[in-house]
Amino acid sequence: MNVxxxxxxxxxxxxxxxxxxxxxxxxxxxIFGYLGPNGAGKxxxxxxxxxxxKPTKGYAIILGENITKNKNYLKKVGFLPDVxxxxxxxxxxxxxxxxxxxxxxxxxxxxxxLEIVELKNEKRRIGTFSRGMKQxxxxxxALLSDPEILILDEPTSALDPQGRREILDLVSSLKGxxxxxxxxxxxxxxxxxxxxxxxxxxxxxxxxxxxxxxKKTFSKRVILVGxxxxxxxxxxxxxxxxxxxxxxxxxxLKIKVKDIxxxxxxxxxxxxxxxxxxxxxxxxEPTLEEIFLEVVL
Numbered sequence: 001m002n003v004x005x006x007x008x009x010x011x012x013x014x015x016x017x018x019x020x021x022x023x024x025x026x027x028x029x030x031i032f033g034y035l036g037p038n039g040a041g042k043x044x045x046x047x048x049x050x051x052x053x054k055p056t057k058g059y060a061i062i063l064g065e066n067i068t069k070n071k072n073y074l075k076k077v078g079f080l081p082d083v084x085x086x087x088x089x090x091x092x093x094x095x096x097x098x099x100x101x102x103x104x105x106x107x108x109x110x111x112x113x114l115e116i117v118e119l120k121n122e123k124r125r126i127g128t129f130s131r132g133m134k135q136x137x138x139x140x141x142a143l144l145s146d147p148e149i150l151i152l153d154e155p156t157s158a159l160d161p162q163g164r165r166e167i168l169d170l171v172s173s174l175k176g177x178x179x180x181x182x183x184x185x186x187x188x189x190x191x192x193x194x195x196x197x198x199x200x201x202x203x204x205x206x207x208x209x210x211x212x213x214x215k216k217t218f219s220k221r222v223i224l225v226g227x228x229x230x231x232x233x234x235x236x237x238x239x240x241x242x243x244x245x246x247x248x249x250x251x252x253l254k255i256k257v258k259d260i261x262x263x264x265x266x267x268x269x270x271x272x273x274x275x276x277x278x279x280x281x282x283x284x285e286p287t288l289e290e291i292f293l294e295v296v297l
Contacts, residue, residue, distance in 0.1 A: 002025050004181065117143075130163065196211065225280065
């Protein structure tokens with residue numbers, strides 16, 4: 001079941017089409033990576049989904065509700081902006097206590113969410129927190145009402161490596177419990193935690209699919225083989241019509257083939273027949289970065 005669907009969702013600012021005929025499908029329980037260069041329309045999309053701005057045309061269905069007709073669905077959505085702001089003189093617990101009063105949330109949730117983000121025992125004032133700690137507190141705030149959907153706008157932007165790892169581990173720990181809309185321009189973050197990806201360029205959605213399916217679609221049909229007698233294997237493989245190209249690399253032989261399934265069966269068989277020792281056999285799938293650059297540039 002899709003918990004977020006958009007139908008020709010568009011937002012124009014004078015002569016600029018910030019989001020143009022966006023058609024997204026985000027299934028329940030996935031971590032969805034929303035990728036695009038700076039200025040591609042990611043933040044505008046989020047503002048539309050959160051009803052912060054009205055669409056020029058089109059609409060979205062979130063948790064079964066049309067966002068152009070009511071805002072009830074927002075009670076089930078948690079949001080972390082790219083640069084969250086806090087009252088620095090509060091502790092994390094005091095801050096969430098205030099937010100719980102505003103939201104009318106059971107205060108039992110405060111300790112629960114602080115434990116999730118590993119700030120339960122933190123007694124210092126928010127003003128002393130690192131950027132990573134503030135991001136984790138922002139996620140705790142977004143989780144306070146126990147939402148079904150979390151929308152995170154650039155949650156790892158400007159963090160140091162340790163802070164990024166903490167946020168990514170936290171997001172990954174929520175997989176299956178929440179549907180997470182993860183907007184970013186950091187490709188490696190998406191590849192690490194996301195199940196599905198959408199790529200937007202100049203307001204237009206270019207791709208929207210499962211990452212594993214995308215890797216198969218954009219596969220270069222290359223197998224990396226490590227053997228003890230490279231040149232012997234090269235001469236043997238040159239005789240096969242299903243082999244397109246063979247190249248040497250520091251890791252072994254890169255063999256581009258016409259039929260990946262056929263090659264997967266026959267290459268080990270040929271290695272055995274030629275009495276060659278095999279120590280590595282790997283299908284080289286494209287990285288998300290390679291896919292992104294291919295469709296965006």
